[in-house]
Amino acid sequence: MSAEKPTIIYTLTDEAPMLATYAFLPVIRAFADAADINIETSDISVAARILAEFSDLLPEDQKVPDNLGELGRLTQLPETNIIKLPNISASVPQLLAAIKELQEKGYDLPEFPGNPKTDEEKAIRDRYTKCLGSAVNPVLREGNSDRRAPKAVKEYARKHPHSMGEWSMASRTHVAHMTEGDFYHGEKSMTVSGDREVKMELITSDGETLVLKPKVSLTDGDVIDSMYMSKKALVEFYEEQIEDAYKTGVMFSLHVKATMMRVSHPIVFGHAVKVFYKDAFAKHGELFDELGVNVNNGLSDLYSKIESLPSAQREEIIDDLHKCHEHRPELAMVDSARGISNFHSPSDVIVDASMPAMIRAGGKMYGADGRLKDTKAVNPESTFSRIYQEMINFCKTNGQFDPTTMGTVPNVGLMAQKAEEYGSHDKTFEVPAAGVANITDLATGEVLLTQNVEEGDIWRLCIVKDAPIQDWVKLAVTRCRDSGMPVLFWLDPYRPHENELIKKVHKYLPDHDTEGLDIQIMSQVRAMRYTLERVIRGMDTIAATGNILRDYLTDLFPILELGTSAKMLSIVPLMAGGGLYETGAGGSAPKHVKQLIEENHLRWDSLGEFLALAVSLEELGKKTDDKRAVLLAKALDAATGKLLENDKGPSRAAGELDNRGSQFYLAMYWAQELAEQTEDPDLAKRFTSLAQALAQNEDAIVGELNGAQGDHVDLGGYYYPDPEMTASVMRPSKTFNDALAAARD
């Protein structure tokens, strides 16, 4: 970081948010200059992370620094101020595509070993694994999560409601989850006393001891969980559900989070594919093994691996796969126009976004014929999926939610220091043989938690440290006090892990002044019911949840309330005193990139970026005692309000205002607010000419921005696009560019 100037670090990520950044950074810099704020960038895209990981193999001019590691270190400093945009949590097919693109660009990267055999291959695979799945967020989120819809955003949604599908009482849509043998039923939990080191070991039925994880350091007060999912129960569950959907004629959809639960959920996903196409696997299984097919990476893996076969053999396999459909239910589609089903790739069916989209559509998903249909929404793990069934029941009884009247549900989420599933990646295993899975104290040999497991079961250890729990309770009380809303802790006493958390909540609540505050603890299903009874009456309720429900609820409620989670304010007050300001609560919208490339229209809404930047500037101003930064923040908030009022968000259709046009309006309103304020005349003077230049050229600029749309564009890459080509696509208005440049002179 620059030593003399206060600094905001703006992350460069992937897909739509990265494209939007190309347009937005010059805007930010034109304003930040006025308060002597340094805007630094840090590339944490999946491509940059791959290059950083293999920099030792690359020539000097191709090396990339370990930006993520550096940001991770900075989260421990109180002056740190990071704006974090959503990034790809890569599935294996995405990782392979990124590697291929980089190789084609002349980076001599090793191939990804799908089935590593030698030690060297295993080492390469381990290095690539660091770039897979949710690899960024757990490193940067060194604080708990505060996500909410700002007042102006909620007001906007009330005045301009988005479309909602109708819910019918006769809807056949329902959630199917396991009732035994899943992580919920196979969980043991305890609070650790004293600092300890433990190992994860499997004593097989043959008496062999396999150490799966040699050392995990625990500290006094940590809550640890040992949980497993039975392969047998999972496969039986899929069999039953597929059969039930087929017999009753309802569509089948699968909802997992293979990106965040990057070890366990690809396996859960893969079993679904294998059961669905059981006959084809029975016939060709050996060949699939020889070819190294791994359907944990989706059917796309199978299709790409059989490409090398002679055409007659390939067609026979494809034919056998198709034949399976004759006695299988219809599958929900991700892209019906291109024949891409729920089974194509695990990163296409991300539960936090897919379930809310289905509920918003009146309980329907697209079938192969492009029509919306009721569905059996299969969420194998029952721990959290029951909340969706409760919401579905509510919608069947009360009808669809009404965005013009419904209350809001902000979230305070426990996630700091790799809480719960976030830290479980390197402690999750597909059990190699039946036996006893133990968490054993290294010093004393005491077995802390023990489970009986069978071959193929998924076993994992999750940890939540005590300090993050204390911080989470404090954040919940603070938000309760500041907002005047009641807080519900969504904690289920029947789940061992949450029962430990309940004890801690009871222990730490008395540390705070809770006089007059409405704070309750309820199991998830009751909490959902209670919250919805209030939502429908226009009443607001904060949900204080663990990490998974943080993820699920901060897409679910925003998508129903606001139409998208892009409009959320998403703050992570870092425990060391700094701030991580996230933009929106959703993802990186690959669909949007496709549209940009095809017709040069980017419908990504940067509202999340605008909201995050305002809080970041405000915090920076307060910390450095610089009123100019605080004024910039105030003016930006007012400008964002005006943007909403004047309905200048991006449209969905080419030729109309898109992300770039929306950013232009933000810049114009922001400059106008600063020019009009009287608290700092110098600042007002500085922005008067920019405000005038933008207002006078409004038609010309919008004309240039919208006129550029319509045709295919080339960014020179998907995961690692060419910076100049991307900048030229994202900044097509010379008039706007010149005005921003002049403001910095």
Ligand SMILES: NC(=O)C1=CN([C@@H]2O[C@H](COP(=O)(O)OP(=O)(O)OC[C@H]3O[C@@H](n4cnc5c(N)ncnc54)[C@H](OP(=O)(O)O)[C@@H]3O)[C@@H](O)[C@H]2O)C=CC1
């Ligand atoms: N914080 C983070 O780093 C996060 C990263 N991700 C990652 O993002 C990728 C894609 O995830 P996926 O679950 O498909 O979720 P996305 O949010 O990318 O996609 C779901 C849909 O949400 C809508 N949407 C999301 N953000 C915006 C926005 N700013 N403006 C307008 N619409 C928006 C779009 O719907 P429509 O176009 O129909 O309006 C989009 O197609 C994955 O790699 C995932 O891991 C996901 C969540 C958070």
Ligand SMILES: O=C(O)CCC(=O)C(=O)O
């Ligand atoms: O960390 C991830 O992979 C996804 C994060 C996410 O979906 C969220 O923060 O809401």
Ligand SMILES: [Mg+2]
């Ligand atoms: Mg999410």
